[in-house]
Amino acid sequence: MMERAVAKVGDGEVIIETGVYAKLADGAVVVRQGDTAVLVTAVMSEEPVKGVDFVPLTVDYREQSSAWGKIPGGFVKREGKPTDREVLVSRLIDRPIRPMLPEGFFHDVVITALTLSADDKYDPDVLAIVGASAALHISRIPFDGPIAGVRVCRIEGKFVANPTYEERQRADMEIVLAGGKDAIVMVEGGAKEVDEETFTEAIYFGLSALEDLLKAQEELRAKVGVPKASYESMSLPQELQKLLEDYCTEKIIASFGVQDKRERKTLQANILKEFLEVNQIPQELHFKVSYNYKKLISKLMRKRVLEGGTRIDGRGPKDIRPISIQVHPFERPHGSAVFTRGQTQAFATATLGSPEEAQLVESIYEGETFKRFMLHYNFPPFSTGEAKPWGPPRRREIGHGNLAERAIEPIIPPEEEFPYIIRVVSNIFESNGSTSMATVCAGSLALFDAGVPMKKHVAGIAMGLIMEGDKYVILSDILGDEDQLGDMDFKVAGTRDGITSVQMDIKVKGLDKEVMKDALMQAREGRLYILEKMYQVMPEPRKEVSPYAPKIEIITIPEEKALVVIGPGGKNVKEFQQKYGVSVWVHEGGRVSLTSQSKEAIEEVKRQIKN
Known part of the structure; x- marks a missing residue:
C-alpha cells in the first residue's frame, strides 16, 4: 500500500512516496518534484563488518538516459562506469548522511539512488538527499535523522529555494545545503565573488526551507516506520577505560609536541602498542581499546585547543603554516607552480589547447555542450607516505578537483578575450590537510605563469571548529588530524x-548564526593573507603565453562562406592541417579559429581564407 507525504519547497512541492517499489530493501522511497522522480533505497548488512572503525557507508547515485527519453551516445548503447556527475552527487548524498549514522555502528549500509524520470526543470540531486534520509528514517537502520537537502540560488538579489534549471542560469550564487532541525550538516556551492554576509544569509534561508521536508519525513515514519535495529556498543568496561586514560593521557599530550605528522602518528601508535602489551589486554578487546584510544586522542586534542588555545603543532587558532611558492619550476609545461603550506604541497600545471580540445559534456538539461576550463586533481599515495600503487582517480579526487575548479572558473577570462582551452592538473606531493585549497592556490599561480589574462588570483583555506557547549574556537588552515x-x-x-567556492561539513548540532559568520570572516582573513603571499611572487599574469603553447587567432568571415572554408567533406580544413600544420575550427556566427605552433603558418592560412 502506498503512503505519501508532501512538502512545500520554494514555489513547488516535493512528494515522498513509499510502499510500491523495491519492497525488499530495508527502506525505499520515491521522491518527486515536477516530472523529476528519484528512487532511493537503503539496505543494511545483518552482521557488522569486522576490523573497521568507521561507518562502512556506500552511496551510489545513477542517472540512466531513459529517464529523460534518450538513448546513450557512443558505440556501446548502455550506461557504463559512473560519470563524474554521478560521483559528485553520490558524495553530495554521502556527506550529510554519514555523520547521522551513530558512533560505533559498523554494519554495511548501502544507499542507492536511481533517477526514474527527469524533466527540464528540477535537478534530481537534492531530491536524492531527501530520499536517502527518508529511506533510512522509515527503516530499521539506526539513523539520527531526518535530514533534508535543498538548493539555494540568489537570482537578481533574491534567494530562491529549489529553482528551476532556467532560473539557475541567472544566479550569481548557488549552494546545496543539507541539515536537520536547527542543524546545518553540509553546504556545497559556488558564487561570483559573493561576500561572507550574503553567504551566511543564503545558508540560513536554506535551513528555513528544510522545515517542511523534515516534517514530511516524520509523517512518513509515523505511518510506516519500523523499530530501529540494535548494535554492539563500543564502550569499554569502566575499569579498563580508566586504565587506558591513566596510562595514556600524559603520553598522548606529550605527543602533541611533535610537529612532524609521520613522527607523531608513529609515536601515538607506539603508545597504544605499549599499553596493550604492558597491561596484557586480551586479543578480543584490542579492537575496542584501539577505537577508544582514538577517541581519547580526540578528547585531549580538543581540550588542549579549547582551554589553552594551542593546536597539535603548537600554532594559535588563527596561525597559518609557513608558505613557500615556486613559479615555473619546469620549462616545458605552459604554466606551472608549486605551492607548499607546512606539510601540504601541490604541484599544478596549466596547459593551453586549441578549441577542438574542449571537453564534450552530456547533461540532462543542455544535451551536448563543450567545456573550455578543466581542473583535475590527483592524490598519489606517496603524498602520505603510503606504499601503494597509484590507481585511477577515486571519488575523493573527483570531488576535490570539482571544488577547486569551481573556485577558479569564475575568474577565467571569456572565450572572446582568450580563445584557448585550459586544463589545470594538480598533483599532491605532500598531504597534511587542505590539499584541495592548496590546489586552488597552485592552480591560480600556474594560470598566471601560463599567461592566462586572469584579473585576480584565487586562493583557498580550510577551516575547522572545536565546540563544547557555548565555548568554541575557530581554527585556520587545519591539519589532517584537526579535520x-x-x-x-x-x-x-x-x-x-x-567567495567563489565553499564546501562545509558540520558535525555539531545547532550551529549559531554568529559562529558561522565568525568562521567565514576568519576564513576571509586567512584567504587575504595567502593571497598577499601569492601576489608577492606573481603580481600579474605573464604578458605572453609560453613559446611551447599553440598560437591561436580568431577571425570572422561571412556565415555563408563557412562551407566554402570547410570544403567538400572537410577537404580544405584537412589541407590546411596537412600542408601548413594549422587546425581550422569553424564556429557558429562566422567565427573561425586558427591554431598552430607557427605564427607564420597561421598568417598564410588566414590570407587564403580571406581571399
Missing part, C-alpha cells in the same frame, strides 16, 4: 573581492 577530530571542516576559496 578528523574537529566539529566542522569547511573550505572557502575566493579572491580579494569575494
